[in-house]
Amino acid sequence: MAAAAVLRRHLTRNSATTSHLSPLLARTRGVSDSTDPITVETSVPFKSHIVDPPSRQTTTSSHELLTFFRDMSLMRRSEIAADSLYKAKLIRGFCHLYDGQEAVAVGMEAAITRADAIITAYRDHCAYLARGGDLVAAFAELMGRRDGCSRGKGGSMHFYKRDANFFGGHGIVGAQVPLGCGIAFAQRYRKEGTVTFDLYGDGAANQGQLFEALNMAALWKLPVILVCENNHYGMGTAEWKASKSPAYFKRGDYVPGLKVDGMDVLAVKQACKFAKEHALANGPIILEMDTYRYHGHSMSDPGSTYRTRDEIAGIRQERDPIERVRKLILAHDFATAQELKDMEKELRKQVDAAIAKAKESPMPDPSELFTNVYVNDCGLESFGVDRKVVRTVLP
């Protein structure tokens, strides 16, 4: 019942949801969950900079492909649902959606363990889910509720999951890159044999602190992999308008790099595996994931003033990561088209259920305003705007 186990990974702990899906498991017994290896070639060869690229031949299985399909479909569904919630004003502020880029999060996760660390910027919902984050907690956080993964105090740009070594969730472009090198420093310091995947975008690739951090990582052979999620637009600015050299995988100069088709989950997995081995042996390496976001930079950006609808539709047609995996599954007859459609329907219900549950979560208690400012909340007396009403007296 590997398929069941896989499905359950996406579920909330709520047993009601689990039992509701049991009928589905009976229906999907037709789906092949075999782990027999098959070989699939990546869409394009890897391009490399001062390193020999890995092979284009990737090994996968039906079980893995179906996992990819479910995980990416769940992410896609979640992000689209977040779009609706934002338009319904249940999510406020900034909301940066990841739909289109799912293959990067899912492929990376498949290549590493939870002992390895991941840190990313503000387009972090799917990274959180990929690291085992709870769907209800994610939506609750987006809506600023008490049961959110950051207790409602972080918001869309501040998802973290410490027990899964997911370090967030950062709003300032590029600031997470040195943090990631620091995490890798700690991994090296403690001789953990693990690596850090330090994600940033094509916009952040021009940040000075990135090059500072890269220099130090190379100097001290830190086990860090810098992953440039190149979706070709830094908010509204196309890469060729912002970067003299948009070959981000080469910008490490003395640091090797690999350019990967970020819409091909198998290529991502292959590259991340390769990068992990490299980083543990030789220090930093850059992975440039050639990917694409269907939404604008955030919900405030329609995403169509600086790129054509044809371009967006074209990518959806030619390179969509989920469609690619669907075609593979169908070509190998691991499942039928209807079965895959049913899976998507079920995932949609799951997402809707999670949103409903998240909506039930109340707003944080007013006293939460003052908790977690300091670790032991010492010496802090804080007043609310009306000093008679909200006043925290701390021990």
Place this chain on the structure above:
Amino acid sequence: MATAASSSTTLRGVGAVASAKPRSAAAPVARSARVAAKGSAGSARGRLVARNAVAAKADEATAAAGSKSGGHEVLMFEALREALIEEMKLDPTVCVMGEDVGHYGGSYKVTKGLSDMFGDLRVLDTPIAENSFTGMGVGAAMKGLRPVVEGMNMGFLLLAYNQISNNCGMLHYTSGGQFKIPVVIRGPGGVGRQLGAEHSQRLESYFQSIPGLQMVACSTPYNAKGLFKAAIRSENPVVLFEHVLLYNLKEKIPDEEYICCLEEAEMVRPGEHVTILTYSRMRYHVMQAAKTLVNKGYDPEVIDIRSLKPFDLHTIGNSIKKTHRVLIVEECMRTGGIGASLRSAIIDNFWDYLDAPVMCLSSQDVPTPYAATLEDATVVQPAQIVAAVEQICQ
């Protein structure tokens, strides 16, 4: 109006907080040395500026008074060094990173010899990249280390402001308490000897608004060692402000291990007439002025506030209740300095106890000039302190 200090549950120094760490177990000592009134006429006469206002020795009743085995004399930078060595020996996750901290031994010798003792990884020489090595320190702290990040001069840490503010200060909150950032960010700041505008900065005024950060300023070898140890042990990010001119201050400190409470102020000289609140180098200008004041018949109470964020309103409040008059002497610039915040906190909490307006002497709102005479005029001098006390006590 509720005066917070009256309620012992709110504002007492946090040494009394039940925290798992016994960091305050070794009792922080309130130094209560009285400056001898007699025989100090020479120092009080006619000096407009105090170019050597930093006393070669700290107050008479030395910090080592409570020491069982007599204590040992150290210079300030040695005290800091001792603290760091002790903590690094105790806890393998404590490490140092900064420019020239390793092989060079530290630009102010605080880390001298440490890289031989602990190796290149634990005493990490960084390139000149404050923004990213501070960020690295924060990331390493998120992953379980306890880094000490040294800014060669505090002013350079302006380059790391984003990392200090958004990541260091806020990650504990934005992650809903998941991550703690037990870093210590330390380095020398303040107006020195003609170091020029960019090397004479007082960053405590810039950092004070950052939520989640604790700030302390050391002023004697005794409290430098104690505060540094406490800062390393604290689970919160702490910024430890040292002063360029105080590194060669000599004092006898206890042989046994001790820690100073991060949130407590230090009673330097008890008195009755006026409460003078100060910190870091200005403490010495104040004590210089105190000699003059005592000669003139005043009895100032001098408190080294030490904890710049949060303020020890308990100690401060109790003093104000006694004296009813407050003078703040700081090295920050007038605008937006620690004094400005402290004055505001005093007015908010202790208004009913005040018999005179709260006075604040600060540095001028100018870039620190190079010329010696102009530089002296930038900071508060003992004569101004004397004049201010006379005015307050009218």
